[in-house]
Amino acid sequence: MEVQKEAQRIMTLSVWKMYHSRMQRGGLRLHRSLQLSLVMRSARELYLSAKVEAQEPEVSSPPAKSPDPRLHPPREAETPAEVAPPDGEQPSPEPMDTQEEASGAQETSARGARLLAKVSRKRRSSSLSDGGDAGLVPSKKARLEEEEEEEGASSEVPARLLPAPAQAEGAFPNLARVLQRRFSGLLNCSPAAPPTAPPACEAPPACRPADSMLNVLVRAVVAF
Amino acid sequence: IFSFSFFFFLNNSFAPLVTIVGALQGNNSDIISTVEFNHTGELLATGDKGGRVVIFQREQESKNQIHRRGEYNVYSTFQSHEPEFDYLKSLEIEEKINKIRWLPQQNAAYFLLSTNDKTVKLWKVSERDKRPEGYNLKDEEGRLRDPATITTLRVPVLRPMDLMVEATPRRVFANAHTYHINSISVNSDYETYMSADDLRINLWNFEITNQSFNIVDIKPANMEELTEVITAAEFHPHHCNTFVYSSSKGTIRLCDMRASALCDRHTKFFEEPEDPSNRSFFSEIISSISDVKFSHSGRYIMTRDYLTVKVWDLNMENRPIETYQVHDYLRSKLCSLYENDCIFDKFECVWNGSDSVIMTGSYNNFFRMFDRNTKRDVTLEASRENSKPRAILKPRKVCVGGKRRKDEISVDSLDFSKKILHTAWHPSENIIAVAATNNLYIFQDKVN
Numbered sequence: 100m101e102v103q104k105e106a107q108r109i110m111t112l113s114v115w116k117m118y119h120s121r122m123q124r125g126g127l128r129l130h131r132s133l134q135l136s137l138v139m140r141s142a143r144e145l146y147l148s149a150k151v152e153a154q155e156p157e158v159s160s161p162p163a164k165s166p167d168p169r170l171h172p173p174r175e176a177e178t179p180a181e182v183a184p185p186d187g188e189q190p191s192p193e194p195m196d197t198q199e200e201a202s203g204a205q206e207t208s209a210r211g212a213r214l215l216a217k218v219s220r221k222r223r224s225s226s227l228s229d230g231g232d233a234g235l236v237p238s239k240k241a242r243l244e245e246e247e248e249e250e251g252a253s254s255e256v257p258a259r260l261l262p263a264p265a266q267a268e269g270a271f272p273n274l275a276r277v278l279q280r281r282f283s284g285l286l287n288c289s290p291a292a293p294p295t296a297p298p299a300c301e302a303p304p305a306c307r308p309a310d311s312m313l314n315v316l317v318r319a320v321v322a323f
Numbered sequence: 324i325f326s327f328s329f330f331f332f333l334n335n336s337f338a339p340l341v342t343i344v345g346a347l348q349g350n351n352s353d354i355i356s357t358v359e360f361n362h363t364g365e366l367l368a369t370g371d372k373g374g375r376v377v378i379f380q381r382e383q384e385s386k387n388q389i390h391r392r393g394e395y396n397v398y399s400t401f402q403s404h405e406p407e408f409d410y411l412k413s414l415e416i417e418e419k420i421n422k423i424r425w426l427p428q429q430n431a432a433y434f435l436l437s438t439n440d441k442t443v444k445l446w447k448v449s450e451r452d453k454r455p456e457g458y459n460l461k462d463e464e465g466r467l468r469d470p471a472t473i474t475t476l477r478v479p480v481l482r483p484m485d486l487m488v489e490a491t492p493r494r495v496f497a498n499a500h501t502y503h504i505n506s507i508s509v510n511s512d513y514e515t516y517m518s519a520d521d522l523r524i525n526l527w528n529f530e531i532t533n534q535s536f537n538i539v540d541i542k543p544a545n546m547e548e549l550t551e552v553i554t555a556a557e558f559h560p561h562h563c564n565t566f567v568y569s570s571s572k573g574t575i576r577l578c579d580m581r582a583s584a585l586c587d588r589h590t591k592f593f594e595e596p597e598d599p600s601n602r603s604f605f606s607e608i609i610s611s612i613s614d615v616k617f618s619h620s621g622r623y624i625m626t627r628d629y630l631t632v633k634v635w636d637l638n639m640e641n642r643p644i645e646t647y648q649v650h651d652y653l654r655s656k657l658c659s660l661y662e663n664d665c666i667f668d669k670f671e672c673v674w675n676g677s678d679s680v681i682m683t684g685s686y687n688n689f690f691r692m693f694d695r696n697t698k699r700d701v702t703l704e705a706s707r708e709n710s711k712p713r714a715i716l717k718p719r720k721v722c723v724g725g726k727r728r729k730d731e732i733s734v735d736s737l738d739f740s741k742k743i744l745h746t747a748w749h750p751s752e753n754i755i756a757v758a759a760t761n762n763l764y765i766f767q768d769k770v771n
Contacts, residue, residue: 109604112662125440126414129502129521130552130571130611131667137607138661145604 100153106146113139355758357745361425361433364749367395367756368435369763370420374404376437376490378448379765393754395765399448401490404439416441422507424516426529434493436516440503443518445494445529453481499525499535506556512563519556519568526580538586539568539578554669555615565590567617567624573610575626575635593624593635595642605657605666613669618678619750625681627672630654632683632693647693647700650685652723652734665739676751684743687732688759689719705743705757705764716766 113135120135121127352373359368367379380398407416417440426434432449457479462468502521509516517526517538524539539556543549551572559565564580576589597606609629616625624635626643630651633643649670653660660666665686672683684690685702693700702719722731745758753768 124415125417130554133549133552133571134608134667138605141604
C-alpha cells in the first residue's frame with residue numbers, strides 16, 4: 100500500500116523532473132532523461148508488483164524488485180481501494196478519476212499530468228472532457244515539432260565520415276507529441292483502451308485500465 | 324574565484340603555511356566547472372559556468388621570498404565560450420566550460436583545448452614582453468604619418484615592455500556533435516584528440532577544423548531502444564591507438580583504433596557483476612560512471628560512480644581490483660538525493676603523479692583521498708574557516724549513526740549544496756587543486 104503510494108510519488112516526481120529539464124538552459128539532456136526514465140520504469144514495476152501482492156495476499160510471490168529500504172513493505176491486510184479501483188469497474192484511468200476522493204498520490208499524479216499537458220484547469224472541472232488535442236497544446240510547442248520535421252541536414256556537417264545529425268534533438272519533441280497524444284486520450288475520459296496496449300505484466304487483465312496512466316507515463320518517457 | 328594555498332599532511336610530516344592568492348565575489352557564472360594542471364604543473368587552468376578560463380601560474384622559487392614559494396597566481400583570464408543560440412532547434416547552447424585539456428608544451432607558447440556542450444576550441448596562451456618601436460609609417464601612438472613628412476628611414480627596434488599574456492583562439496572545432504560533449508582527450512601522438520558526447524566519439528586532427536572522424540557511435544536505429552549513453556572517454560597515456568569510454572550502465576569499453584575505422588566493437592569490456600544485496604530502486608542511476616581516468620602508468624583505469632571509486636587492471640575485465648567507498652552513508656538516502664537532484668551529480672576522480680593515491684570529491688565541501696598501498700583514507704574539507712594561516716587540514720569524519728563524537732558531523736547535517744565535483748593533482752608533486760562551487764583551493768603537502 101505504502102509501496103504503491105511511494106512508487107506513484109516517485110513516478111510523478113520523475114515526470115515533473117522530465118518536464119522541468121526541458122526548460123533548462125542547454126536543452127534536454129539525454130543522459131538525464133534516460134536516468135529519469137529508468138527510475139520511472141523501476142517505480143512502475145514496483146507499483147505493479149506491490150499491487151499484485153496487495154491484491155493477492157495469499158499468493159506468496161515476491162516482488163520483482165526488492166524495494167528501496169526507504170519504502171515501507173506493503174501491508175497485505177489493506178485493500179488498495181484508494182489507489183486502485185476494483186477490477187474493471189471504472190473505465191477511466193485511476194489517477195485522473197474525478198470521482199475518487201483525492202488521495203495524496205492521485206493529487207500529485209494529476210498535477211504532474213496537468214503540468215505535462217500544460218493545462219491550467221482544475222482537476223475536477225468539466226472542461227477536462229473537452230476534446231481535441233489542439234486545446235491542450237500551446238501553439239509554440241506545435242511549431243517546435245514542425246521545425247523538428249524540417250530539420251533534415253540542418254547543421255553544417257563538417258566531416259565526410261560523420262553521420263548527418265539529422266535526428267538531432269528530434270527525439271525530445273517526440274516526447275511532447277507522445278505525451279500530448281496520450282494525455283489527451285486520458286483527459287477525454289474515454290472508456291476506450293489507451294492508444295497502445297500496455298506491455299504484458301503479471302497483473303490480471305482486469306487491472307489494465309487502472310494501470311493505463313502508469314503505462315502511458317512510462318511508455319511515453321521511454322519512447323523519447 | 325577565491326583561492327589560497329596552504330599545507331596539509333598526506334601521510335608524512337608536514338609544515339603548514341598559508342598564502343591568499345586572490346578573491347572575487349561569486350555569482351552563478353563563477354561556478355567552477357573544470358580544473359586541470361598542465362603537464363609540468365606550472366600552470367593550472369580553471370573553467371567556469373560563465374565560459375571563462377582562468378589560468379594560474381606557479382611562482383618561481385626565489386631566495387627573497389621563501390614563504391611565497393610555490394604559490395599560484397593568476398596568469399591569464401579570457402572568455403573562451405559565449406552563450407549561443409541554435410535557431411533551428413530553438414535551443415540555447417550553454418557557455419559553461421565542460422572540460423579543459425592541455426597540450427604538451429612544444430615551444431614558448433601554451434596550448435589548451437576547452438569545450439562547452441557543442442564546440443571545442445584550441446587556445447594559444449603566449450607572453451609578450453617586447454614590442455617594436457620606431458616605425459616609419461606610424462607614429463608612437465600608431466597613427467599613420469603623412470608620407471610627405473617622412474624624410475629619413477630608420478629600422479624599428481624591439482624594446483622591452485611590461486609582460487602581457489594574451490590568449491588567442493587558434494582553432495574552433497564546431498558542428499560535429501548532436502548531443503552534449505562530456506569529454507575531450509588529447510592523444511599521445513600530440514596530433515589528434517577526441518571529443519565525446521552522449522552517443523558518439525569523434526577524432527580530430529588539431530590542424531583540421533572542418534572534418535572529424537567518427538570512431539564510436541552507439542546511437543540505436545530506434546531511439547526508443549536507447550539504454551545507455553557515453554559518460555566519459557580518455558586516450559591511453561602512451562598507446563596512441565587505445566582509448567576507453569565509460570557508460571551510464573557502469574561499464575567501460577577499451578577500443579583499439581587499429582582494429583577498424585569505427586570502434587563500435589570493443590577490444591575489452593570491463594563490467595563488475597552487480598551485488599544483489601546492494602540492489603535498490605536507484606541502482607541503475609548510481610552505477611552510472613561519471614569519470615574515467617587512466618593511471619599515469621597506463622596500466623590501470625579508475626572509474627567514479629555515485630558512491631564508489633574503482634580501480635581496474637587493464638588485464639582483468641570481470642571486476643575491479645580495488646573498490647573504495649566514498650560516502651557509503653548516502654546509500655540509504657538515495658530517495659532524498661533523487662528528490663533534490665544530487666543523485667545526478669557527476670564527480671570526477673584523479674590520480675597522483677605516482678599512481679599511489681587517488682582523490683575524489685564529496686558533499687559538504689569534503690574530498691577524499693585513498694592511499695592504494697597503505698589502504699588508508701582521509702576525508703578533508705575545503706573551507707575558509709578551516710584554512711587559517713599556518714593551518715593544517717584536519718581530517719574530517721562523518722558520523723553514520725550512534726554516538727556522534729565532538730568533531731564528527733552527522734549525515735543529516737551535511738550540506739548537499741556544497742559539492743566538490745572537480746579536483747586536480749599536480750603531475751609530480753603533492754599539490755592539489757579543489758574546486759568548491761565558485762572557490763578554488765590549492766593545497767600543498769610540505770615535507771620537513
